[in-house]
Amino acid sequence: MDFSIGIKGQDYVILAEDMNAAHSIILNQQDHTKMLDLNDHLLLARTGELGDGVQCAEYLQKNIQLYQLRNGYEMRSNAAANYIRKYLADSIRSQEPMNVNILLAAYDTISKEPQLYYIDYMGSMATVPFAAHGHGALFSLGIIDRYYSRSMSRDEALSVLKKCIVELKKRFIVNYTSFNVQVVDSQGIHQLDRIVA
């Protein structure tokens, strides 16, 4: 029932996610953040089982921090993405698989490139210009296909994002009250204004 969406530009990646924390038919929280900073240039948006998501994301965050302390430099986006992918691939082959889908927004400070990784709970990974997880993806991907260009500005990306949200509001059965929006660029991870549907 969650929805996460990522759009990559020339020098940034925008990630947005719904803020519902629900169990079955009960909505526990409407302002729950499901994004986590893994390091200064890595942002993880998780969808799926809430408890699994927290366990998974915090464990990954601490290991990525440990890497940084051990080696004296940040884990690069590619390394982190593959590490996360392997973690989920191992998890699906274990007795208690994690039911977590991930969008990883990264800025590689060495190659100076933004990256967006689509990783799902089975451990499949794709490097993409834009992506979405959840039922909402079915509504959003067509819209972004229509309007996306690699050279679009952040404001243009945000307006495409808003188009998707309007569509969800209109045609998707689940009501998302607000969306958490963050952006990753060379300066780090920044919080943008919440989008209220």
Added chain:
Amino acid sequence: MTSRYDRAITVFSPDGHLFQVEYAQEAVKKGTCAVAVRGADCIVLAVEKKAVAKLQEERTVRKIVQLDKHIVMAFAGLSADARVLISRARVECQSHQLTVEDPVTVEYITRYLAQIKQQYTQSNGRRPFGVSCLLAGFDKDSDTPRLYQTDPAGNYFEWKADAIGRSAKTVHEFLEKAYQDDLVADRVGTIKLAVKALFEVVQSGSKNMDVAVIAKDKKLEMLTTDEISKYVSEIEKEREEEAQRKKRGR
């Protein structure tokens, strides 16, 4: 592993000594000197850099290491042993935060390292770590700088200023005489005292010193050789003036 080693290496002597631990402390005394001074708002770690062989790359010798974003450690003794402790401490810092969400306090991680060291003085087939550590940092929600020291026995104490390694006794005596609260009230004063203390041992100057400053919520700052040279020349000048004054005074 322990089933194959059924003999303890660290055993009591008839007069109550643990000789292996004392020998480990001797090993520490052979290591290069590390000095730490706790100021009012920062901690300064000054370590002696051993001269590297001609063909060796200098930057692969690290005596000041970061355990976590807010905790730094300097050590004296066997580097390889220190590496093991550093690795364990780094993992524990993250593990603690994963479990309780809070970053470790300096005391906690000191106690953790001390516990490991003690275990190695009381286990089959293991020898004690030949390392003494100086741990510096700030606790979350506190502006008080903290400085702790651990030894191979697994003892740990909090210090205002401390030295470990080669000629630590000389530096201790110097610090006991020189340390004043108002001297270390600011960053510059604390750095100066730390460099002065290390200077008692490292006569050769700024090339053989590494100085690090730990301040609240700031990244670990390693002083450049030029910055250290400035302090060293200031200290040398003061010493000369002091010597002149003594001569004239007579």
